[in-house]
Amino acid sequence: GAVVSQHPSRVICKSGTSVKIECRSLDFQATTMFWYRQFPKQSLMLMATSNEGSKATYEQGVEKDKFLINHASLTLSTLTVTSAHPEDSSFYICSAMFSRDQPQHFGDGTRLSIL
Amino acid sequence: GQNIDQPTEMTATEGAIVQINCTYQTSGFNGLFWYQQHAGEAPTFLSYNVLDGLEEKGRFSSFLSRSKGYSYLLLKELQMKDSASYLCAVRNSGAGSYQLTFGKGTKLSVIP
Numbered sequence: 001g002a003v004v005s006q007h008p009s010r011v012i013c014k015s016g017t018s019v020k021i022e023c024r025s026l027d028f029q030a031t032t033m034f035w036y037r038q039f040p041k042q043s044l045m046l047m048a049t050s051n052e053g054s055k056a057t058y059e060q061g062v063e064k065d066k067f068l069i070n071h072a073s074l075t076l077s078t079l080t081v082t083s084a085h086p087e088d089s090s091f092y093i094c095s096a097m098f099s100r101d102q103p104q105h106f107g108d109g110t111r112l113s114i115l
Numbered sequence: 116g117q118n119i120d121q122p123t124e125m126t127a128t129e130g131a132i133v134q135i136n137c138t139y140q141t142s143g144f145n146g147l148f149w150y151q152q153h154a155g156e157a158p159t160f161l162s163y164n165v166l167d168g169l170e171e172k173g174r175f176s177s178f179l180s181r182s183k184g185y186s187y188l189l190l191k192e193l194q195m196k197d198s199a200s201y202l203c204a205v206r207n208s209g210a211g212s213y214q215l216t217f218g219k220g221t222k223l224s225v226i227p
Contacts, residue, residue: 006157032213034214034215042219043202043217043218043219043220044158044202044217045217046214046215046216049214093157093158095215097213100213101165103148103160103163104148104160104215105160106150106157106158106159106160107157108156108157109156109157111155
């Protein structure tokens with residue numbers, strides 16, 4: 001069964017709206033979660049690394065003020081896309097690992113469409 | 116930086132065996148992972164190697180040679196449902212982050 005739950009699976013909204021995506025680890029505590037973005041026919045690009053109780057580490061070129069990450073507990077990380085625009089339309093995927101010698105497990109992803 | 120190369124597309128016949136290669140250049144290597152991704156879905160974990168050699172899991176096997184910066188994923192007894200993209204990813208332990216860097220993926224088409 002799934003070990004990482006991501007919600008919602010799909011969002012369609014107007015330009016300027018802020019969208020929150022939740023990522024939960026099920027049955028394990030994840031000190032580290034990762035947020036990726038995938039454009040059509042491209043590979044996954046890491047956006048940020050989310051550490052419980054501390055600020056997220058963003059990859060170069062990812063705007064911290066636009067993509068707000070909160071990792072308030074060991075089982076929940078959230079990504080908020082603020083004032084989303086059509087160019088933010090993409091497939092957003094989170095992952096979590098429960099120990100550093102284990103693979104990352106991915107949520108089902110969120111398909112975001114900004115009109 | 117890191118550089119990961121894998122073929123863009125492959126086609127194979129149902130019931131056959133296919134090998135998907137992946138070469139990489141990285142510093143701070145801490146494991147190579149293979150994921151399967153069906154169109155419109157998130158990746159699912161298949162296999163990973165930290166040490167040299169072959170790891171077998173049912174119809175899937177993965178091989179790693181760290182000295183050559185090379186890995187392959189072997190799929191046996193191909194089924195139509197194996198049509199998907201296969202992502203090679205390298206884990207880097209630099210700065211303690213244990214991040215994954217993904218290749219662009221190999222789209223496998225299984226034909227009857």
